[in-house]
Amino acid sequence: MDRQRQGFILNKIKAMEEGCYNNGLSLTMQRRVILEDLASREDHPTADQIYNSICHEVKGISRTTVYRVLDAFARIGLIQKISNPDAKSRFDANTERHHHAICSKCGKIIDIHEKDKFTLSKAELYDFVVKDYSINFVGVCNDCNLSTPAKIQ
Numbered sequence: 001m002d003r004q005r006q007g008f009i010l011n012k013i014k015a016m017e018e019g020c021y022n023n024g025l026s027l028t029m030q031r032r033v034i035l036e037d038l039a040s041r042e043d044h045p046t047a048d049q050i051y052n053s054i055c056h057e058v059k060g061i062s063r064t065t066v067y068r069v070l071d072a073f074a075r076i077g078l079i080q081k082i083s084n085p086d087a088k089s090r091f092d093a094n095t096e097r098h099h100h101a102i103c104s105k106c107g108k109i110i111d112i113h114e115k116d117k118f119t120l121s122k123a124e125l126y127d128f129v130v131k132d133y134s135i136n137f138v139g140v141c142n143d144c145n146l147s148t149p150a151k152i153q
Contacts, residue, residue: 009039012094016039023076035073043109044082046090050066078093079091079093080094082134099136100112100137103144105140105144106143110141
């Protein structure tokens with residue numbers, strides 16, 4: 001792992017620890033291990049993937065605990081909960097504004113760090129104030145697209 005990635009992970013963990021403290025959420029061993037696992041990942045894991053990654057580190061941790069911790073982290077804004085066409089929630093430790101491309105075949109989620117701002121007219125937002133937004137583009141990733149045999153016409 002390069003130094004820049006290590007620095008990002010350490011900064012993210014510190015920010016997440018501060019977020020827990022600022023929101024009155026004690027940083028238990030289970031929460032810390034989940035936080036560290038999620039901050040070190042780039043693959044937008046499901047709760048089950050996180051559980052499988054950490055269950056050997058925290059004896060006796062349950063899937064329910066992992067789900068509850070992730071929901072608490074998402075509720076206080078430490079992580080993003082990403083909607084996915086396969087109905088499994090995916091999680092992202094990167095809370096800076098960015099969007100996602102979701103492969104409808106394999107479920108891979110790719111970060112899109114486009115800085116363009118999307119705008120809606122006041123007529124479209126009647127009696128509604130936008131505080132944040134995230135856009136998910138659904139399609140087929142390059143790996144799945146290349147593995148699909150060409151159709152003979």
